[in-house]
Amino acid sequence: MTARSSNSAFIEVRKLSKHFGDFVAVDAVSLKIERGELFSILGGSGCGKTTLLRMLAGFETPTSGQVFLDGVDITNQPPYERPVNMMFQSYAVFPHMTVEQNVAYGLKKERLPKEETASRVREMLSLVKLDDFGARKPNQLSGGQRQRVALARALVKKPKVLLLDEPLAALDKKLREHTQFELMNIQDELGITFVVVTHDQEEAMILSNRIAVMEKGRFEQIGTPKEVYEFPRNRFVADFIGTINTFDGVVQNSGDGIVTVASDECGQSLRALCDKPPKNGSDVCIAVRPEKIFISQYKPDNHEDACLEGVVEDLGYFGNLSLYRIRLATGKVVQVSSQNRRRSIERSFDWDDNVYISWRPRSALVLEP
Amino acid sequence: MKGNSRFVISVLAFGYAFLYLPLLSVIVYSFNDSQLATVWGGFSMRWYGELFKNSQIIDALMLSLKVAVSAATMATLFGTMAGVALSRFGRFRGRNLFTGMITSPMVMPEVITGLSLLLLFVSLQQLTGWPSQRGYGTITIAHTTFAMAYVAVIVQSRLAAMDESLEEAAMDLGGRPFRVMIDITLPLIAPAMLAGWLLAFTLSLDDLVIASFVSGPGGSTLPMLIFSKVKLGVTPDINALATLIMLFVSAGVVLAWAIGRRMQKA
Structure with missing residues (x-):
């Protein structure tokens, strides 16, 4: 333009x-x-x-x-x-x-x-x-x-x-x-x-x-x-724009552009990339979009990524993609969407399946609460 | 279910009989050959003939029509102006008061309207010498005052239903406010104005009370003439006249209704 x-x-x-x-x-x-x-x-x-x-x-x-x-x-x-x-x-x-x-x-x-x-x-x-x-x-x-x-x-x-x-x-x-x-x-x-x-x-x-x-x-x-x-x-x-999952928490540690946030909502600390890291001890919110989250049956090995365990509470099939609502042990519900790349009549995940959800620190955002 | 429908039909029949039997009896008796209005003497059209030979009646009819046409035209002009002002000049202070005030002549007892107008005309005459005599002019003014309220309400409701962005679009395309009024607003409210005119015309033609107050010697409208003749006893030619008026008014109502229907579709 x-x-x-x-x-x-x-x-x-x-x-x-x-x-x-x-x-x-x-x-x-x-x-x-x-x-x-x-x-x-x-x-x-x-x-x-x-x-x-x-x-x-x-x-x-x-x-x-x-x-x-x-x-x-x-x-x-x-x-x-x-x-x-x-x-x-x-x-x-x-x-x-x-x-x-x-x-x-x-x-x-x-x-x-x-x-x-x-x-x-x-x-x-x-x-x-x-x-x-x-x-x-x-x-x-x-x-x-x-x-x-x-x-x-x-x-x-x-x-x-x-x-x-x-x-x-x-x-x-x-x-x-x-x-x-x-x-x-x-x-x-x-x-x-x-x-x-x-x-x-x-x-x-x-x-x-x-x-x-x-x-x-x-x-x-x-x-x-x-x-x-x-x-x-x-x-x-x-x-307002799109859907996003948010986790409220407190900054534990920040340095090298990486912020570690302790969040009671997901029962562990989460890491996110951030240019202007907030002070230790300040309230923030970690936000991740549903399509940035991977869903898997087994726990992924990558220790850099945030990884949470949960149960499939609800799922929706949209043809091109599937939407999952995952309930964590803390009761928090996380939305995950995944592309249906393979043609298959069977569901990859079903109701009440135990699953792991994970995302890269660079996919997460640090926002004011 | 069947008993219910029989009940409904009889209620309906009674209701309509109540409304239309009196009118029907006037129509039937207008074809009565007898001199006495209430005694049946065979079918005849003679009273319709008599009617048109009676110059008194023809004069009164002509006055009524003249008044109705002038009053309806003036009422449409002023009523449209009021309706446009009330619905298009935005939210000014006291707008609700003005909206209420424009409809008050519709609910005011006619006797009061008539009396107040008469007082106004008399004091005006004493102060300015005008109106030197009461008749066509004063009745027209009086009818305009109450009929314009109806026109204003009709025009206002049409404008309220009309998309205001039509006028804004015209302005956006370079039309100055007055041009927009001519190009867009008036063509779109024309059916409402026509319906208002017809209503004002009918109202003016109907009116007896207000006209009696503000008219003077020599200025009798048709309803005034009928009323004064009936006081001396009902003559069969009045029945014939009444039948003709009914025909005329029904035609007007049907026309107004048809215009209203087209207006809804547009």
């Missing part, structure tokens, strides 16, 4: 806040997005992500703070003057206009010559593969087609930034997967900066160059999908 090569940010949000009465929806957030980036804002409902997006679009007036686009302060520009367009969660396709009229609406407001409007509308409809649907009314379209009308309508204006509010939430699973890649292709082709708001972590991971995880009006972490998944900054991010 071309992103991150230039120094000055394309979109810059400075200490932006939005209060609704006593409620603080967005709390002094700052953010820099590069030109051509596909940036996601990820968070649960009520975390302020939609309010933030609406402030970028101009539908909400910030309580304080500023928004810059390409070096211009657009904080107080009304939505109809911003070089920013939005695709709404409900798509908001005008029901009383045909597909063509919908897409042409924005260009008509720019008072472009008729021929240019028509050719750009045609071009855009073919980009979203709706060439033959121009004369249809929205109620004659499927949900996926309506979404593409909304996309074409927003893109035909050649905006500097396209804002997408939960772009895939209303589509079924297969169509969602297809549309994800289509969106990425379109973004690549046009080079427009995309800002996506979503509650779906999978969607955010697949689509984006970078993700901002938002909670209670603030950013918990901003980073690439990999950074956010593999190196979550805190327990909230670790928990």
Whole structure:
């Protein structure tokens, strides 16, 4: 991607806040997005992500703070003057206009010559593969087609930034997967900066160059999908993105980038790699993702690895992988997932089997409790 | 089960008989040949003929229609403005109070509405010399005041059901607020406005009490004329007139219902 090569940010949000009465929806957030980036804002409902997006679009007036686009302060520009367009969660396709009229609406407001409007509308409809649907009314379209009308309508204006509010939430699973890649292709082709708001972590991971995880009006972490998944900054991010097992404990010893933590929850000490080791005696939490844990029938020999003994309490078969819930002697339940690499009708592990679970110290994370 | 259904059917029959027998008797008697309205003298259409020769009735009908059309149009204009303001201007202080206040003319006893409007018109006349005489103008104003409440409620509920992001999308695409109103909002609430207009029209055509208060000599609406004629005894031509009005109103109701149904589908 071309992103991150230039120094000055394309979109810059400075200490932006939005209060609704006593409620603080967005709390002094700052953010820099590069030109051509596909940036996601990820968070649960009520975390302020939609309010933030609406402030970028101009539908909400910030309580304080500023928004810059390409070096211009657009904080107080009304939505109809911003070089920013939005695709709404409900798509908001005008029901009383045909597909063509919908897409042409924005260009008509720019008072472009008729021929240019028509050719750009045609071009855009073919980009979203709706060439033959121009004369249809929205109620004659499927949900996926309506979404593409909304996309074409927003893109035909050649905006500097396209804002997408939960772009895939209303589509079924297969169509969602297809549309994800289509969106990425379109973004690549046009080079427009995309800002996506979503509650779906999978969607955010697949689509984006970078993700901002938002909670209670603030950013918990901003980073690439990999950074956010593999190196979550805190327990909230670790928990929100994917599944993670956590063991609370106390630091016993730290040195050489390795932390040893005594955890009552698993009945032994665990080792984890950590750049900035916390002080001895401080409370921490060791976190391991289910797919980083190996499950075996016999105790592995490697003494470097953490190894726990437990009983299969529950298992789920997903076809491509199996999910196990292992109960330790202390009562703690650990989630483990393993790829079903071999084709076999028999289960590798069954209910109530005695098993060993292990992971490498470098797979574990040290987080604040 | 069978006994139950017989019970249900008889309740239904009684209910509908209660509602429609009085209307039916008016229709039947409108075809009565006899001079006396309550004595059957054979079938005839003569009272329909008499009706159209009676200039008093025709004048009253014309006044009623004129008032109804003007009042419905004005009520639709003001009611739509109120409905849009109440549902689109965000949460301003006292919005609930205003929402409640717009519906109050619907629950206010007509006598009170009529009386207060009469007092207003009389004191206005003393102060400014206008309205110099009460009739078409004053009745139209009076009907507008209470009918616009109904229009406002209909428009407001339509707007509440409408996706607000449609207007935002139009604004996002470069439409200034006034253009968005013309391009998006008005076409989408047009069915509600039409339904409101029809309702206001019917309400105005029906009204007797308020019109009696705010009308002056020489300005009798159709309901006022009927009421004053009935006081001297029911004449068969009134039955014929009543039948025609029923036909007219039912057509209006069916039309409003059909529009409402289309509105739901859209």
